[in-house]
Amino acid sequence: MTEARVMLPPGSVIGILGGGQLARMLSVAASRLGYRTHVFDPAPAPPAGDVCFRVTTAEWDDLSALERFAGSVAVITFEFENIPPDTLAFLAARDAVRPCVRALQVSQDRLDEKAFLRDLGLVTAPFLPVNGPSDLAEALNGIKAPAILKTRRLGYDGKGQVRLAEGDDPRAACAAIGNAPAILEGFVDFSHEVSVIAARGLDGAVAAFDPGQNLHEGGILRQTTVPAQLSAPQRSDAVLIAARILNALDYVGVLGVELFVTPQGLVVNEIAPRVHNSGHWTQAGCAVDQFEQHIRAIAGLPLGDGNRHVDVEMENLIGGDIARLPEVLGERGTSVHLYGKAEVRPGRKMGHVNRIRPAR
């Protein structure tokens, strides 16, 4: 078992599990700090492959490929939370995995995540476990419809979820999510959603970016705006919530926390143990962005200055939005980030733009 040294020397190779756009931008950030990246992804020609030092194309259960990958890197991180547990255990026995295996375990299971947050004294939507139609019928006595039934594991961007209106058939609802182990969540009456992107260094130092305000469409993030509409106490609450989560997990790296803003205070929606789409604005608004902050943390470097010096609006380019590219390229104050995806599909994140305005 090779524990990475406290401060990764320049030239070291950082392993990244998953080769999508987040890995692509992590890889670029790593290069700014003099590191190389080795990306592991089952899909050929992943977006990160254009800007990384090395790519391994292999399945998550290909132990000899995993062994070679682990042997070629100084530390391992990931760009998404749904890495198969066996893969993770295999790698964690060989290299330092950062943020940490525990963070992945918590965020891979919606029930565990909610329980973890509640045990930390944080407020979440009301929730109950559901293991079949009879469970669901009973849960609907406590959490009144309208409510939402979600699979415990996997699922993102609105997949693996079904909304329940009053009188809906529990059997049909469970069937709609494949009768998978699930969680029933009550709705939260919120005015808007914000997210905090926060980081914790190997030395335990914590830093948070200014919270951003999120706008979703069809379950997919459409836009993040900074500054968010938050009072000063709300803003500091948001940061304290993120810090509490980071410390509880003994976390190393960047974490995204989605929060609902309600008259009664902030409600934690979910956490992502990785760089997060709602933190892409930091590329345009800060000396050190979320990608570099993550690399700094997992490499044992001091966290960088994430203070925001301009207002930013981040807009995702989703599916056919990419047709607007020529127009977007000519806009004032706009930086474009494309992910190198050849095929345009509805709902697929093709890129994003950051629009800056002088800070108010």
Add this chain to the structure above:
Amino acid sequence: MTEARVMLPPGSVIGILGGGQLARMLSVAASRLGYRTHVFDPAPAPPAGDVCFRVTTAEWDDLSALERFAGSVAVITFEFENIPPDTLAFLAARDAVRPCVRALQVSQDRLDEKAFLRDLGLVTAPFLPVNGPSDLAEALNGIKAPAILKTRRLGYDGKGQVRLAEGDDPRAACAAIGNAPAILEGFVDFSHEVSVIAARGLDGAVAAFDPGQNLHEGGILRQTTVPAQLSAPQRSDAVLIAARILNALDYVGVLGVELFVTPQGLVVNEIAPRVHNSGHWTQAGCAVDQFEQHIRAIAGLPLGDGNRHVDVEMENLIGGDIARLPEVLGERGTSVHLYGKAEVRPGRKMGHVNRIRPAR
């Protein structure tokens, strides 16, 4: 001969001659626009190799490697001006080479460059060609010592140059530069040096970044600060000079122009037909930096918004400066860019930092 299409489609491969730090940062910028890069460099493991799609390690006269390289890319650009003319001619017969072969020719020869600038009506230091000691003796009648004798070709960062004081032996001076064809330049009495980084699109549109003020040490750029100390007329003169050069060359891409500021006006020191060290500050100060501006131009995209929204000081990390890295990483408002060079050598550019301050 394959002429690149007017607007390079995303996913296209851009060829870059030279794989140093400029190619490294060009490659990252290309990825933001959805392009891949193929780097050609005789040296193994070039800095750009960490973040490019493909690397060819071959000599400049390896025609079969050049042929394969040319066949794999949609357009060719370069990160340095001293590409052997035969290499360039071979490639230009196969692909679009941008900025343009003419710009390289002009900047490869100090005498041609000065003559080109003078013919454009621009002011340069006084200069005369020198082809040996007797030429030099005669030239020193017109351009009085102190003066500087420079080889016409090659040489950078203070190499291939010798200073002449009054009474110095012409024979010794010529010997000091290997008796190469040379140019004698008079000194210019200037208060400070600025540079303009300007771009010209495939459509002929011209845009310039705010001029930066340069500080050299031992012939190597140490620091660039924006805004530069310039009056409004000087600032507009600087931009007009760059535009005149770009248009005269029918240039496509980013060009650096170094200017001496004198009480009588701006004097052109030299031009660089590529992204330039004195433009690195744009990474921190603009929505679109010089690297992306160059990629946009050569890819036929509209030029981006290079307006400066913060004040920036760029400092090069040269040789042993890299030992200050731990301290620099912790500085407020600072972004670090390392070039992934394993070996530290005196005078070697290892990286740079951009320090931002709110715009005045």
